[in-house]
Amino acid sequence: MKNTHVKRVDLIFERTECKEVFAKVITMKPDDICQEILESGLKGRGGAGFPTGLKWRFTALEESDEKYVICNADEGEPGTFKDRQILDEVPEKVFCGMAIASRAIGARTGIVYLRGEYKFLLPKLNKALDEFHKLMKEFKHDFEVRIRLGSGAYICGEESALFESIEGKRGEPRNKPPYPTTSGLFSKPTLINNVETLDYCVMIMKYGAQHFQELGTKDSRGSKVFSVSGDTPRAGIYELELGMTVAQFVAEFGDGDTKAVQVGGASGFCVPRKRFDETIIGFEGVPTGGSMKLFNSSRSMYNVLHNYLEFFTEESCGQCTPCRVGCQQLLKGVEAVKKGEKTSKYLDELLKLSRTMKIASKCGLGQSVGNAFSSIVENFKEEIIY
Amino acid sequence: MINLSINGLLVEVPEGTTILEAAKKLNFRIPTLCNHDDLCVAGNCRVCVIEQLGARTLTAACATPVSEGMQILTNSLKVRAARKHIIELLLSEHNADCTKCYKNGKCELQNLANEFSVGDHLFLDLIDLKDYTIDKFSPSIQKDDSKCIRCQRCVRTCEELQGVNALTVAYKGEHQKISTFEDLSMAEVICTSCGQCVNRCPTGALTERTYLDEVWDAILDPEKHVVVQTAPAVRVGLGEELGLDAGNRVTGKMVAALKRLGFNSVLDTDFSADLTIMEEGTELLMRLKKVLVDKDESVALPMTTSCSPGWVKFIEHAFPEYLPNVSTCKSPQQMFGALAKTYFAKVRNLDPKNIVSVSIMPCTAKKYEANRPEMRSSGFKDVDFVLTTRELSRMIRQAGINFNKLEEDKYDSIMGVSTGAGVIFGATGGVMEAALRTAYELVTGREVPFENLNIEPVRGMEGVRKASIMIEDCKPEWKFLEGVELKCVVAHGLVNARKVMQDLKDGKLDVHFIEIMACPGGCLGGGGQPIPTNEEIRRKRAEAIYEEDMSMEYRKSHENPEIVAIYRDFLGEPLGHKSHQLLHTHYKERDRY
Numbered sequence: 001m002k003n004t005h006v007k008r009v010d011l012i013f014e015r016t017e018c019k020e021v022f023a024k025v026i027t028m029k030p031d032d033i034c035q036e037i038l039e040s041g042l043k044g045r046g047g048a049g050f051p052t053g054l055k056w057r058f059t060a061l062e063e064s065d066e067k068y069v070i071c072n073a074d075e076g077e078p079g080t081f082k083d084r085q086i087l088d089e090v091p092e093k094v095f096c097g098m099a100i101a102s103r104a105i106g107a108r109t110g111i112v113y114l115r116g117e118y119k120f121l122l123p124k125l126n127k128a129l130d131e132f133h134k135l136m137k138e139f140k141h142d143f144e145v146r147i148r149l150g151s152g153a154y155i156c157g158e159e160s161a162l163f164e165s166i167e168g169k170r171g172e173p174r175n176k177p178p179y180p181t182t183s184g185l186f187s188k189p190t191l192i193n194n195v196e197t198l199d200y201c202v203m204i205m206k207y208g209a210q211h212f213q214e215l216g217t218k219d220s221r222g223s224k225v226f227s228v229s230g231d232t233p234r235a236g237i238y239e240l241e242l243g244m245t246v247a248q249f250v251a252e253f254g255d256g257d258t259k260a261v262q263v264g265g266a267s268g269f270c271v272p273r274k275r276f277d278e279t280i281i282g283f284e285g286v287p288t289g290g291s292m293k294l295f296n297s298s299r300s301m302y303n304v305l306h307n308y309l310e311f312f313t314e315e316s317c318g319q320c321t322p323c324r325v326g327c328q329q330l331l332k333g334v335e336a337v338k339k340g341e342k343t344s345k346y347l348d349e350l351l352k353l354s355r356t357m358k359i360a361s362k363c364g365l366g367q368s369v370g371n372a373f374s375s376i377v378e379n380f381k382e383e384i385i386y
Numbered sequence: 387m388i389n390l391s392i393n394g395l396l397v398e399v400p401e402g403t404t405i406l407e408a409a410k411k412l413n414f415r416i417p418t419l420c421n422h423d424d425l426c427v428a429g430n431c432r433v434c435v436i437e438q439l440g441a442r443t444l445t446a447a448c449a450t451p452v453s454e455g456m457q458i459l460t461n462s463l464k465v466r467a468a469r470k471h472i473i474e475l476l477l478s479e480h481n482a483d484c485t486k487c488y489k490n491g492k493c494e495l496q497n498l499a500n501e502f503s504v505g506d507h508l509f510l511d512l513i514d515l516k517d518y519t520i521d522k523f524s525p526s527i528q529k530d531d532s533k534c535i536r537c538q539r540c541v542r543t544c545e546e547l548q549g550v551n552a553l554t555v556a557y558k559g560e561h562q563k564i565s566t567f568e569d570l571s572m573a574e575v576i577c578t579s580c581g582q583c584v585n586r587c588p589t590g591a592l593t594e595r596t597y598l599d600e601v602w603d604a605i606l607d608p609e610k611h612v613v614v615q616t617a618p619a620v621r622v623g624l625g626e627e628l629g630l631d632a633g634n635r636v637t638g639k640m641v642a643a644l645k646r647l648g649f650n651s652v653l654d655t656d657f658s659a660d661l662t663i664m665e666e667g668t669e670l671l672m673r674l675k676k677v678l679v680d681k682d683e684s685v686a687l688p689m690t691t692s693c694s695p696g697w698v699k700f701i702e703h704a705f706p707e708y709l710p711n712v713s714t715c716k717s718p719q720q721m722f723g724a725l726a727k728t729y730f731a732k733v734r735n736l737d738p739k740n741i742v743s744v745s746i747m748p749c750t751a752k753k754y755e756a757n758r759p760e761m762r763s764s765g766f767k768d769v770d771f772v773l774t775t776r777e778l779s780r781m782i783r784q785a786g787i788n789f790n791k792l793e794e795d796k797y798d799s800i801m802g803v804s805t806g807a808g809v810i811f812g813a814t815g816g817v818m819e820a821a822l823r824t825a826y827e828l829v830t831g832r833e834v835p836f837e838n839l840n841i842e843p844v845r846g847m848e849g850v851r852k853a854s855i856m857i858e859d860c861k862p863e864w865k866f867l868e869g870v871e872l873k874c875v876v877a878h879g880l881v882n883a884r885k886v887m888q889d890l891k892d893g894k895l896d897v898h899f900i901e902i903m904a905c906p907g908g909c910l911g912g913g914g915q916p917i918p919t920n921e922e923i924r925r926k927r928a929e930a931i932y933e934e935d936m937s938m939e940y941r942k943s944h945e946n947p948e949i950v951a952i953y954r955d956f957l958g959e960p961l962g963h964k965s966h967q968l969l970h971t972h973y974k975e976r977d978r979y
């Protein structure tokens with residue numbers, strides 16, 4: 001076994017001479033760049049886990065007078081603050097990742113969609129951006145990046161709602177297809193990646209796909225930045241090799257009394273103690289955008305669930321029926337069961353409803369409400385009812 | 387072409403076809419709510435979800451184009467369970483008091499609930515938790531948020547078809563709702579009262595304000611003489627509400643039904659449409675004279691029509707600097723109203739105090755128009771109550787009249803005789819065509835140079851249409867028009883009106899006369915017409931209008947004997963003193979929110 005313990009990695013925050021990396025990239029054929037990223041096995045770090053190299057190639061293959069590279073820095077998932085840290089410490093790498101992408105797909109405009117609350121980062125980012133634009137000039141690479149502040153709604157982190165928001169419209173997710181790679185911002189082919197994804201792309205171009213690929217597992221290559229919070233003596237940001245089990249993670253970060261870990265925030269899964277050993281943190285097990293929240297036995301899982309449901313009931317954009325009304329029904333439903341107004345059997349109806357929400361909602365938000373709901377209700381039924 | 391299978395049956399359709407359309411081709415109807423033929427795809431209600439083999443999630447049939455080799459199930463267990471959940475969810479948020487609801491029996495949500503035999507509600511009733519409001523301030527439109535299913539058809543209508551944007555989606559999550567600027571009432575915002583949103587709302591959330599009870603009270607009051615006028619487009623729409631297909635003309639039956647309902651005089655707005663042509667045509671010629679001969683720079687050209695009150699309200703809000711360009715003519719409805727309590731009262735020897743003037747309109751904006759403070763030139767409220775085509779059908783049903791078996795009847799006189807020119811007011815381009823038939827002949831002494839008087843270039847469903855007519859061999863008194871190419875533009879749907887006005891503002895439009903109708907297709911697609919509506923239905927109604935025109939004894943407004951009589955006996959001449967007093971009006975600038 002490779003992963004007997006949690007392995008720390010230092011790629012994301014590693015100081016890197018972007019100039020050298022870009023000097024190498026600019027000599028490469030665009031498709032070779034896509035190929036390198038593809039071979040690394042990198043999957044998107046924003047949550048959905050789509051193979052990054054494929055996404056780049058799809059966008060590269062589109063014919064269009066205009067294409068965009070967007071860095072998704074909306075970071076709205078509760079308990080996640082890793083993108084903030086990356087932008088604070090190594091903003092130049094994020095811009096460099098965008099430049100590499102622009103070279104690969106043939107774009108001249110980049111936009112960083114920055115969470116409104118991260119406005120305080122602007123002076124630092126603008127300074128780094130000036131340097132970056134100078135670098136682009138040196139290489140005679142026609143690529144300009146703008147920073148756009150987010151509107152404050154969680155849903156605006158969803159890629160198509162993000163486009164709507166940049167276009168000045170209400171942040172409501174679009175129908176898919178078409179996907180952003182064919183029709184994104186202003187209906188142009190658009191590459192959208194998470195902050196962390198773009199940083200890794202720089203490191204892959206620096207050290208080669210092989211280096212990255214050697215880390216992690218078949219389905220989850222490389223490493224990832226985790227935001228660890230909850231009942232832990234070691235809250236904070238950690239870059240860890242992918243492929244560990246929850247048990248390994250808890251051994252390192254738990255307080256000795258961990259009864260459950262919420263992997264992936266509100267839209268992720270709750271893993272109970274009895275599953276710690278068998279559950280791998282990664283795309284083959286429970287995927288995560290980075291949030292790892294530990295709960296010890298003093299926590300009421302009813303309260304945990306209630307908080308998540310309140311969050312979704314507020315943050316659903318409200319356009320589609322399963323999500324808008326479904327969230328309200330799940331929330332009111334568990335309240336009714338708790339108060340004894342509905343019998344425990346009603347939870348089964350709600351579980352069925354959560355499955356409908358998973359398959360019938362329009363976007364990832366409504367589709368993921370059922371994750372937390374079913375994993376908490378199924379594993380902590382007593383706590384919900386009594 | 388794309389090949390796919392739906393419920394095991396193979397079908398071949400062009401690329402870009404949605405799954406919904408492909409299924410229709412195989413005679414599978416997939417239920418829909420947010421989808422509407424006239425609007426862009428929303429994909430938000432999720433009622434149309436279907437199963438695509440191999441896909442992780444269900445797919446919205448209305449929003450998803452077919453792809454090669456797709457295998458679709460429209461009625462699998464998974465689909466049925468999800469669909470039922472979705473309907474249940476909508477109902478749990480919905481004030482489903484169907485028996486008290488205006489849309490009872492004509493509601494898409496109710497139909498779906500029926501189809502899926504929703505019985506005991508599965509989920510908690512959320513109604514009590516919501517602070518729903520009913521907005522009844524507008525004389526035209528009623529908005530009841532407790533009946534709203536957030537399909538956003540209204541928002542898309544107001545934006546895409548009307549370019550008004552009076553309605554928007556506000557707030558998010560459980561608080562998401564359809565709202566106006568700062569949640570003001572519909573009466574206080576830029577809403578034009580056109581009712582297009584009402585035509586497309588699947589539920590009872592947006593409806594016309596109804597005045598049925600008031601009208602019944604008047605009819606059943608022996609002291610009152612109730613005069614009713616019927617707009618041109620009503621006769622080609624009403625049948626749809628009473629079981630006939632689109633495109634049926636029911637003029638004679640409608641007149642018979644109105645008489646049976648107990649209206650004392652059944653008269654025709656087409657008469658005052660002819661009158662409008664006399665006044666507006668003359669106004670156009672006078673404006674041309676003042677500009678071309680007198681070089682009077684205070685006179686505004688191009689002149690626009692004014693018979694669509696939704697358009698008038700739109701320009702008052704959106705382009706007030708162009709109000710001097712709007713013809714001062716009242717709409718046919720209001721001309722009729724002013725005459726009903728003066729000319730008609732005098733000839734029929736009635737006390738105007740006892741006349742109740744009712745109009746049957748394809749339009750909700752006419753309800754608003756009748757309530758404008760200017761519209762009292764008879765000394766009374768000129769039009770007391772405005773009913774839509776839909777409300778009339780309801781009266782007919784209430785009275786138990788077997789409409790389709792009725793013998794055809796004729797309008798009463800006076801103010802009941804009309805021409806084909808009056809009838810075509812109901813279709814986009816019709817006012818233009820009617821005006822040209824009269825003005826051209828007035829100026830040249832000859833009929834318009836089009837076969838059968840049918841001015842085809844101004845007809846059709848294109849959003850903006852341009853036409854011109856060369857004026858030659860004028861009569862001596864119109865010599866100043868010799869060689870002038872009279873240029874016209876026709877637009878329908880306010881989104882097209884906005885384009886035309888913007889072009890005018892940008893100096894990109896050089897015309898003399900502009901016809902604008904607020905509603906898609908003109909009045910025949912008005913906000914008070916039968917539901918559903920789509921372009922095919924509107925085309926059929928338009929065909930019926932032009933058939934009606936061809937069937938008329940008189941085809942030109944100035945040949946209407948009752949028009950000749952009213953100028954001889956009462957009005958004097960077009961634009962004369964009496965006309966000014968009764969038939970013309972003025973406009974005012976309005977706020978932009």
Ligand SMILES: Cc1cc2nc3c(=O)[nH]c(=O)nc-3n(C[C@H](O)[C@H](O)[C@H](O)COP(=O)(O)O)c2cc1C
Pocket residue numbers: 043044045046047048049050052072073074075076077154155156157158159160192193194195197198363364365
């Ligand atoms: C409700 C919702 C919120 C999201 N918020 C974010 C976010 O804050 N940051 C982010 O990178 N991706 C977010 N995503 C995922 C994006 O839609 C998109 O998949 C991602 O930005 C793609 O980048 P990646 O391929 O690098 O992961 C969100 C998705 C959903 C459904």
Ligand code: SF4
Pocket residue numbers: 155172173315316317318319320321323324361362363364365366367
């Ligand atoms: S799933 Fe939720 S957030 Fe996504 S479109 Fe539907 S209502 Fe909006």
Ligand code: SF4
Pocket residue numbers: 480481482483484485487488489490491493494495496533589590591
């Ligand atoms: S809107 Fe439809 S479902 Fe709702 S109360 Fe009215 S008729 Fe019933």
Ligand code: SF4
Pocket residue numbers: 527543544548550551552553576577578579580581582583584
């Ligand atoms: S009545 Fe017309 S203008 Fe008013 S909200 Fe409806 S569509 Fe918009």
Ligand code: SF4
Pocket residue numbers: 533534535536537538539540541564583586587588589591592
């Ligand atoms: S008011 Fe009617 S059309 Fe508008 S969202 Fe509600 S139900 Fe749909």
Ligand code: FES
Pocket residue numbers: 417418419420421428429430431432433434435446447448449
């Ligand atoms: S009809 Fe397809 S989602 Fe509403």
